[in-house]
Amino acid sequence: MLKFALAGNPNSGKTTLFNTLTGSTAHVGNWPGVTVDKKEGVYKKCGEPISIIDLPGIYSLSPYTPEEIISRNYILDEKPDCVINIVDATNLERNLYLTTQLMEIDVPVIVALNMMDEVTRCGGKIDAAKLEKKLGIPVAEVSALKGAGIKVLMDKAYAASKTPRKGSTVLKDSALAHLINDVKIALAGSGKVDNPLFHAVKLVEMDSLEVEAHKELVQMIDDFKAIFTDNTFGADFEAIVADSRYQYISKNFSCVLTKPTKAEGALTKSDKVDRVLTHKWWGIPIFLVILFAVFHLTFSEDLLYLGAMGAIPETFVSLEGTFYEGMFGAGSIHSPGVILFNFLDSSMGGVSEALAGAMEGAVADWATGLVVDGVLGGLFAVLSFLPQILLLFLFFSILEDSGYMARVAFILDRIFRRFGLSGRAFMPMIMGFGCSIPAMINTRTLADSNERTATIRVIPFFSCGAKLPILTAIAGAIVMNFGVGNADIITYSMYVLGIATAIVTVLLMRNTTMRGEVPPFIMELPAYHAPQFKNLMLHLWDKLKHFVKKAFTIILASTIVIWFVSHFSWGWNYLPDAAINESILAGLGQFVQPLFTPLGFGSQLNAWGWVFVVAAVTGLIAKENVIATFGTLAACITAGFAADEALEGIDSVVQMITATGITVPALLAFIAFNMTTIPCFAAVATAKAELNDKKKYHATLLFWIVTSYVVGTIIYVIGSWWWTSFLFAAAIALAVFLIIRNNKHRKCPFRKYKKGV
Amino acid sequence: MLKSLDLFVPGEAGIIKAVSGEGKIRRRLFDMGVTPGAAVTLRKTAPLGDPIEVTIRGYELTLRKAEAAYITMEVRGNA
Known part of the structure; x- marks a missing residue:
């Protein structure tokens, strides 16, 4: 099959062109790994099928960022039959800089002149025929967005690929x-x-x-x-x-x-929007409000604060038992995220109950247990969080597509520099709230290797979608069982705790093992534009596929394994739910349990205490497993006390609390431990590939273990005995003093800027 | 009149005379089109005073004052 590579500047419309070329029928796959983060698809409307490879966006073929090296190596080593160089016509000069480099390679190159409609709209004009003559390579005008000119482009590219070309230089x-x-x-x-x-x-x-x-x-x-x-x-x-x-x-x-004959100083729409969003005084407050709104719309159970204000009576609308019951809480309106969550949760609960009813008596007890508690219990506990994860992802995609994220990096760079990072590190970190894997891959845009390593290490602390169930379920259970606090506030403060941990550990790394200059911050600020609906849906679809696939493979497999090891003894005898304490799983859990005593979920818990340890360990496979494991095990534990119907999310945690006698500080420590410890398998594999250095990778694993252990301990100990905070404060002060003394004569990341050097 | 880009005020424009600095940063600046002869206008500074945003070769580029200090400009007046 012929191979055509797409190369071009970031933001030149490369991915849009890729989607237009390959269509929805194309197989779009991401290769995880160091060498490639390129997408591949098939174009079928030419004489023969053509494989299209979307390379990362680059400005040059210099060897400074991993993306540049990937693109460069791909073109040089894999020798595609043609390179389609997509050029943003609104930014001709800088885009052609890359073209002049691509031309030097012995490969057929064709220029796809994109966004011509935008140039025309602004009153400009580009003579494509003249450009073709000057460059000596074919040029085709396209509109990747509207799909115009694609056929001509591909025909020209196809023709070009048939004749070998020798490199030429300007x-x-x-x-x-x-x-x-x-x-x-x-x-x-x-x-x-x-x-x-x-x-x-x-x-x-x-x-x-x-x-x-x-x-x-x-x-x-x-x-x-x-x-x-x-x-x-x-x-x-x-x-x-x-x-x-x-x-x-x-x-x-x-x-x-x-060039368009625009009056100097006239403001475009983009300029006007920019004036407000990066305003001297309002820029930062606006950013904070937007961020809060995103989380509020996704997670809040009290969207308009009607409940908090007591504006409507608690019994105003309940619709209890109807299809619409998920829309309203006690005297409040839920956010779209919570509404979707409730719909999915209750419909899956229905399926699970119906199935249990149908199986009861018809098949053996253990089979019902395996299907209803083991498989469905675990799977549904995870799938019900899908709407909130997708919604969060949608909001971030909108912010990114519109060009606002780049401005946030611009606004926040000054703050990030204090921690030895650049504003660019903001992007992967915020993506971490969605999923650590794309976030870690995104660190490729960071040119500095110390900055990349530090960012990859702290990305898991930006609590991802899969960790969300841990937060909401445990926070909900704390409120329900102990009647203290507010679930919303506990969830938010855990997010803040994650961010604080990231800041502290980055500072620590930059002052001890990773000293060095603050990486430079030189970045393009793309023009604002309305996000493309089609693009957003493609992003969401990708995410949805990924999540569902994971739920039905790795999570399904691990819930089945958990169920088996919790229902069989060492002698391989089937155990009823009530006898779970004699299972293989319990034995293993009890063996490791004492290690977690400083965190509050170790030896001090009674007979059932091992479930927390087991849940945390299954979380290493996928974080969704933590709550899935609770779901599976709670069903057994309650059977040991009083038979009850299948339990979900919050209820299962409440059961765990009563069964184990765990305290609030220990529960908080448990959340913190899961948030900051080694992330899921997939994220660990990504980190390994992205770090591409065995020593760094092992150090990173150790870093995660130590951080989570220390953070968990601090929370539990201070939460249980407040006066110990003085001891911790003293220890931290001593550590800071030692680091400062040690760094006195070393080069530290806090490069001083003096005016007019 | 010559002065470095970090000393520009919003609205001020000029032509790049020279780009100094360490290899990697300098190469990056070149790749982004910051080469002698290019016209630059300072658009604004970030809310916290740093980094800055400039228009160069028809697009918006942001860089820190520390990096801008490597760029020597010939002032061409206020836009």
Whole structure:
């Protein structure tokens, strides 16, 4: 099959073009792993099916960010039959910079000139025919969004792929043209190097990867450097090359582009929106309000604060027992997230009950137990949280698509710098609230390796969707059982605790094991635009598929395993629910249990105490398992006390509390432990791939274990004996003092900025 | 008149004369189109005073004052 690669700047409409080309019928798969985060799909409307590969968005083929290296290696090593370079017509100059680099590779290249409609709308004009002639490679006008010009583009690309192409460079007029040519001849002469022109240019730029690969030719460049003089740049070849490219672009393509005759200083719509959102005084408050609104719409059980104000009586609308009962709480209106949650939860509860009724008596007791408590109990406990996870994801997608997230990085950079990170790290962290896996992959946009490592390590502390059930179920149970606090507030403060842990640990890392300069912050701020409905739905669909697939594979499998090990003894005899304390699972749990004594869910609990340990351990497979395990085990424990119907979420935790005698501080410590400990399998595998360094990976695992243990202990001990807070404060003060003393003569991340250096 | 970009005030415009600084940062600046000869207008500073937002080669770029200090500008007046 022919392979066409899509390459281009971030925000040039690459992914939209990819979706338009491959359509919904395409197989869209993400490869996890270091080498690739490229999507692949199939275009079928040409003579033969063509595989389309969507490469990460890049500005250049320099070796500085992992994304640039991925794209570069893909084109050089996998040798696609054609590279479709998508160029944002509204930003011609900077986009063509990448084109001039792609052209140097021996591969057919075609330019897809995107967003032409936008240029026309602003009164501009680009002469595509002239551009084609100047560049010497085919150019096709497209609108990726509307799907216009796609056929022409693909026909041209198909034609281009049939004729091999030799790289060409725009550096022919540069002062370095001779040197590049000499190096190219030397490389080609060795006979081992493909793409001699591309490598020659990169070698002349003293690109680190090339210098490593062709040490023997470095002398040649150094010799040339010794006799070379240039008024502006001295012998800085990297600068000369970059400058020559831009010189060439502005010299040759200003005639292609007729700029709109907009009055200077006139404000576009985007400018007006920007003025408000990044306002000197209002920028930060607006951000906080938006963030709060997102969480409120997803999780609140009191959307308009009617309940808190007591505006309507508790019995105003209850609709108890009807289909609509999930819409209203006691005297309050639920948020869309909670409404959807309730609908799904009650309908799945119905299915589960109906099935239990049908199976009762018809099949063996253990079979009913396995299906209803083991499989459905675990699965439904997890699936019912799907609406809230999707809603949260939808809000973040809207914020990202509109261009607001980039502004948030701009607003918050100053704060992030204090912790030794850049504003860019904001994006992966906030994505962590959805799921750690895409968040960790997103750290590829961070150029600095220390910053990447630190960010990957703290991403799990931004409590993901799968951890949400732990929070809501336990918080709800605390309120129900002990009658203290407010479930909303407990949930929010646990989120805040996660963020605080992230801040403290990043500070700690940057001052001890990961000293170094604050990474630079140089980022494009894309124009605001209304989010595309189709794009949002595609994002959601991807997420939904991923989640449901996970529920029916890994979570299903582990609930079945849990059920079996909790219903069989070491002698492999089937145990009824009431005898669960003699099971394999109980034996294993009791063995590890003492370790968790400082966190409040260890030896101090009575006979059933091991369930918390077991739940936490099953959480390592997938965090949804924690509550799923509670669901499965609570059904057994209650059977040991008094027979009751199947239990879900909050109820199962309440049962656990009565059975084990666990205290509130211990429950909070349990939440904190699960939030900050080693994330799920999938996230660990992603972290391993992204870190791509065994030592760092092991250190990261240790970091998660230690952090969760320490945080859990602090919460439990202070929560149980308030006066110990003085001891902890003293210990922290001592640690801070030692670190500061130790760092006195070292280079620390807090680079001082002095005016006009 | 020459001055570094970090000393610009919102609305001020100029032409880049030179870009100094350490390898990686400098390369990044080049790749983003911050090369001698390019016209730059300072749009605004962030709410906390840093980073800054500039218009260059027809798009918006944000960078910190610490990085902007590497960029020497020839002032061309207020827009």
